[in-house]
Amino acid sequence: MxxxxxxxxxxxxxxxxxxxxxxxxAHEPGMAHEMGGAAVATETGQGAFAAIAxxxxxxxxxxxxxxxxxxxxxxxxxxxDMDDVTLRSVxxxxxxAGGAVFTVTGAGRVREAVRRMxxxxxxxxxxxxxxxxxxxxxDGVQVTVRAASPTDARAVARLRGLGFVGLLTVGExxxxxxxxxxxGTMRHGAE
Numbered sequence: 231m232x233x234x235x236x237x238x239x240x241x242x243x244x245x246x247x248x249x250x251x252x253x254x255x256a257h258e259p260g261m262a263h264e265m266g267g268a269a270v271a272t273e274t275g276q277g278a279f280a281a282i283a284x285x286x287x288x289x290x291x292x293x294x295x296x297x298x299x300x301x302x303x304x305x306x307x308x309x310x311d312m313d314d315v316t317l318r319s320v321x322x323x324x325x326x327a328g329g330a331v332f333t334v335t336g337a338g339r340v341r342e343a344v345r346r347m348x349x350x351x352x353x354x355x356x357x358x359x360x361x362x363x364x365x366x367x368x369d370g371v372q373v374t375v376r377a378a379s380p381t382d383a384r385a386v387a388r389l390r391g392l393g394f395v396g397l398l399t400v401g402e403x404x405x406x407x408x409x410x411x412x413x414g415t416m417r418h419g420a421e
Contacts, residue, residue: 315395360378
């Protein structure tokens, strides 16, 4: 049987990165590797994988985690939606008094991801100095976003500058939302 250069254990140790920076570990029998002061990769992989890894670390660190309710598949589906909306949707902006109307479209799975993300994130943006109204259209959604003070030129310029996808990132709700999905306390695509 040919030797594999990486065992699952050594791959896991490599992915842990920073906590192991000053420790020594063995990859396979006879293959010692000193991490010492050398630069070590800390990213656990592609974006969605890294987001899931972060949540797994939080779940494992919490002794109160109810593993019978954990649903990482719901989190994975949400991350797929995030990817579809960010990379595959078509966004058109029309400026209106005090804000903008974003027409966000896509076909098939992208259309459904756009609808879920617009609905979920609109609820989470409340209290961030914005109003967010969503209306479904045949190929996606139309989202009307206004500054809480429509005459505040800076706030209006900010929301227009952020655009639809930038607005989805506003606030500190993402980790809480992702953890809620993984814990089974929030549903993916829930209204």
